[in-house]
Amino acid sequence: MSHISNKFIKNVNVKNQNITNYPVRICILGGGFGGLYTALELIKIPLICQPKYEIILIEKRDHFLFTPLLYEVVTGELLNWEVAPTYKKLLSGSNVKFYQAEIQGVDLEQNLVTLENGTLLKYDFLVLAVGKETRLDIVPGAAAHAQTFRSLEDAESLKERLRVLEASDIPVIKIAIAGAGPNGVEIACKLADRLKNRGEIRLIDRGDEILKTFPKGCQTASYRALVKRGVQIDLNTNIEAIQADAIITNHQGKTQQLQTDLVLWTGGNQSIQWVKELNCQHNQQGQLIATPTLQLAEYPNVFVLGDLAEIRDIKGNKSPATAQAAFQQAPCAARNIWAKITGRRLKSFSYLYLGEMLTLGIKNAVVFSFGITLDGNLAGIIRRGVYIQRLPTLKHQLQVAKRWIFGGIKKLLRR
Numbered sequence: 001m002s003h004i005s006n007k008f009i010k011n012v013n014v015k016n017q018n019i020t021n022y023p024v025r026i027c028i029l030g031g032g033f034g035g036l037y038t039a040l041e042l043i044k045i046p047l048i049c050q051p052k053y054e055i056i057l058i059e060k061r062d063h064f065l066f067t068p069l070l071y072e073v074v075t076g077e078l079l080n081w082e083v084a085p086t087y088k089k090l091l092s093g094s095n096v097k098f099y100q101a102e103i104q105g106v107d108l109e110q111n112l113v114t115l116e117n118g119t120l121l122k123y124d125f126l127v128l129a130v131g132k133e134t135r136l137d138i139v140p141g142a143a144a145h146a147q148t149f150r151s152l153e154d155a156e157s158l159k160e161r162l163r164v165l166e167a168s169d170i171p172v173i174k175i176a177i178a179g180a181g182p183n184g185v186e187i188a189c190k191l192a193d194r195l196k197n198r199g200e201i202r203l204i205d206r207g208d209e210i211l212k213t214f215p216k217g218c219q220t221a222s223y224r225a226l227v228k229r230g231v232q233i234d235l236n237t238n239i240e241a242i243q244a245d246a247i248i249t250n251h252q253g254k255t256q257q258l259q260t261d262l263v264l265w266t267g268g269n270q271s272i273q274w275v276k277e278l279n280c281q282h283n284q285q286g287q288l289i290a291t292p293t294l295q296l297a298e299y300p301n302v303f304v305l306g307d308l309a310e311i312r313d314i315k316g317n318k319s320p321a322t323a324q325a326a327f328q329q330a331p332c333a334a335r336n337i338w339a340k341i342t343g344r345r346l347k348s349f350s351y352l353y354l355g356e357m358l359t360l361g362i363k364n365a366v367v368f369s370f371g372i373t374l375d376g377n378l379a380g381i382i383r384r385g386v387y388i389q390r391l392p393t394l395k396h397q398l399q400v401a402k403r404w405i406f407g408g409i410k411k412l413l414r415r
Contacts, residue, residue: 217373
């Protein structure tokens with residue numbers, strides 16, 4: 001964990017509120033699409049690059065994660081450094097100070113952030129972008145026996161588990177995936193391509209369709225890809241319990257115990273506890289309620305991004321809790337922080353739906369944009385290209401693109 005210098009963060013005597021002077025400090029909590037990209041947008045603003053302004057990014061991990069490409073790590077199509085570059089690398093040469101630390105809480109009235117060791121950090125502007133955490137208390141046994149898939153550590157753990165299973169004498173590797181949303185569908189297709197005939201993959205969802213919030217074209221292409229790969233789809237099915245080597249399901253009142261070698265949990269998120277405890281407006285799901293300018297109504301110096309917040313535009317349309325939305329919110333938040341500093345009018349955020357992209361196995365995908373649906377190898381190339389363009393910095397984009405292009409050329413020459 002990085003050392004946190006007392007030059008920037010002072011221990012505070014809470015009783016006496018003895019806090020030293022400091023530059024205008026913009027504190028960003030969370031290094032995902034909302035937090036990191038806000039920091040990268042802020043450093044494009046000449047005013048905020050001056051010495052009297054200080055940008056601090058706090059995140060418990062030492063690396064960013066481009067989550068839409070995490071599935072490629074499991075199949076070896078992409079390497080860890082490509083989808084999870086370190087903050088040290090991404091922020092090198094910038095005036096953003098990165099601290100690897102766990103956040104314990106925020107005092108909105110006192111403008112204070114509490115870190116894991118009790119250190120307090122005073123801020124002038126705050127960006128909350130810590131996201132949500134996986135909820136595993138929905139089904140008995142999930143916390144003990146299910147494998148989550150939302151971090152680089154999860155991907156590495158899954159790869160190791162698969163390596164052990166593949167090296168064993170088990171004739172058929174049985175995998176159950178809880179949740180037929182995008183995460184469940186994408187990882188099911190990747191695992192089917194990796195394991196081929198040795199895998200028996202079951203996708204389970206309590207709803208009556210896969211990808212229920214996605215366009216029909218995406219649903220059709222995804223269903224076709226799953227069936228082609230032999231993935232069994234169990235809809236209208238509840239998982240009642242997860243055991244070390246089995247799951248118990250209920251379909252239309254009929255209970256069944258199914259043997260499993262691995263259970264993947266892809267659904268069920270909840271707000272982080274300290275976010276729930278913030279003294280501001282929350283909705284019934286525990287999300288913070290934001291204004292159209294991405295601020296907390298009671299605290300105009302606090303900006304909220306991503307799925308921890310309920311964000312509606314001036315017409316009342318709600319932004320989805322997706323990486324695509326957070327990616328668009330970041331430049332708006334950075335611009336509005338600059339507007340607050342300079343006394344200008346703030347801009348209301350308006351989400352622009354650009355479409356959907358899903359990986360449907362190795363080198364295959366479905367892309368939906370502006371009413372047009374493509375699937376297959378061409379969609380896979382388009383998806384990879386678009387996502388490379390959205391990686392955090394130009395330097396990293398070029399490094400990943402170079403490896404992808406030259407890797408493709410080498411494969412063609414071997415044929």
